[in-house]
Amino acid sequence: MRAPLAGANVLITGGASGIGKALALGAANRGAARIILWDIDEEAGGAVVDEIRSFGGRAECCRVDLTDPESVIEAGAQTLSAGRVDIVINNAGIVTGKRFLELSEDDIARTFDLNVLSLYRVVRQFLPGMIERKKGSIVTVASAAGLVGVSRQTDYSASKFAAIGFMESLRAELRHDGTPLHTLIVQPYYVNTGMFDGVRTRFPRLLPILDVDDVADSILDSMEAGRQSLVMPAFAAAIKLMKVLPVPVLDTITDLFGVNGTMDGFVGREGERRQES
Numbered sequence: 017m018r019a020p021l022a023g024a025n026v027l028i029t030g031g032a033s034g035i036g037k038a039l040a041l042g043a044a045n046r047g048a049a050r051i052i053l054w055d056i057d058e059e060a061g062g063a064v065v066d067e068i069r070s071f072g073g074r075a076e077c078c079r080v081d082l083t084d085p086e087s088v089i090e091a092g093a094q095t096l097s098a099g100r101v102d103i104v105i106n107n108a109g110i111v112t113g114k115r116f117l118e119l120s121e122d123d124i125a126r127t128f129d130l131n132v133l134s135l136y137r138v139v140r141q142f143l144p145g146m147i148e149r150k151k152g153s154i155v156t157v158a159s160a161a162g163l164v165g166v167s168r169q170t171d172y173s174a175s176k177f178a179a180i181g182f183m184e185s186l187r188a189e190l191r192h193d194g195t196p197l198h199t200l201i202v203q204p205y206y207v208n209t210g211m212f213d214g215v216r217t218r219f220p221r222l223l224p225i226l227d228v229d230d231v232a233d234s235i236l237d238s239m240e241a242g243r244q245s246l247v248m249p250a251f252a253a254a255i256k257l258m259k260v261l262p263v264p265v266l267d268t269i270t271d272l273f274g275v276n277g278t279m280d281g282f283v284g285r286e287g288e289r290r291q292e293s
């Protein structure tokens with residue numbers, strides 16, 4: 017099962033910025049018939065739509081708050097009234113970067129609402145059509161933080177583990193029911209979009225801060241090749257094997273790679289906003 021982009025109608029959540037924006041531009045460049053951006057930031061989404069239209073692509077942006085079930089249902093009906101959706105890319109996400117004891121109940125709820133619960137809301141809109149056509153693709157941009165827990169990510173990392181559990185179970189259910197749909201779980205290490213501004217990496221040759229356009233290209237290549245799992249950089253996938261090691265050994269290895277210090281200088285998008293004001 018592959019997810020060819022030429023001629024496909026592709027919906028991208030969080031498509032107004034960062035990885036979602038790069039995916040939208042890349043998919044349009046690869047001949048997607050219709051790009052549908054779902055984002056809470058209508059202005060930034062509109063700018064991406066203009067850019068796609070400037071080189072002859074077809075795109076639209078729908079203002080959706082993915083944490084509001086009604087907003088997602090409304091957007092689903094609006095999107096489907098203009099035609100089918102072949103590929104859904106669950107990409108929108110947030111991070112607080114706070115230590116566990118600094119997290120408010122609201123911080124945790126907002127993170128899970130967007131990074132986990134919205135996946136159910138979005139996929140529910142488009143899966144019935146895909147099952148009926150026996151064709152379609154569900155892609156979720158999770159994170160390498162869904163491979164191993166990281167300091168200052170008790171909310172974020174847990175939400176990404178949950179996103180991966182959601183996708184693995186969905187894949188299992190579709191296979192069990194004999195429904196031939198494509199699924200892809202994407203797990204990037206840090207990417208230079210601004211979301212994780214301030215993070216540091218100890219061994220940039222092995223664990224580099226990834227370039228957003230390279231990440232988008234790899235995701236689109238993986239979809240077209242029919243891959244079902246993508247960890248970036250490839251070296252980060254070694255953590256899956258290391259999980260069989262005793263916990264103190266695993267902890268020593270992650271300390272050696274400085275994994276738990278990566279967030280020490282984190283400012284994220286808040287830092288970006290402080291600089292602007």
Ligand SMILES: NC(=O)c1ccc[n+]([C@@H]2O[C@H](COP(=O)([O-])OP(=O)(O)OC[C@H]3O[C@@H](n4cnc5c(N)ncnc54)[C@H](O)[C@@H]3O)[C@@H](O)[C@H]2O)c1
Binds near residue numbers: 030034081109130
């Ligand atoms: N940047 C990284 O280092 C990194 C690393 C691994 C995984 N990821 C994951 O990749 C995905 C994209 O990250 P990014 O770096 O491009 O982030 P980003 O902040 O650049 O983009 C996120 C987009 O989601 C939108 N959004 C936020 N809340 C929303 C809501 N309630 N409803 C609808 N849209 C909403 C924002 O407006 C924005 O356009 C996220 O799921 C993130 O967790 C990012």
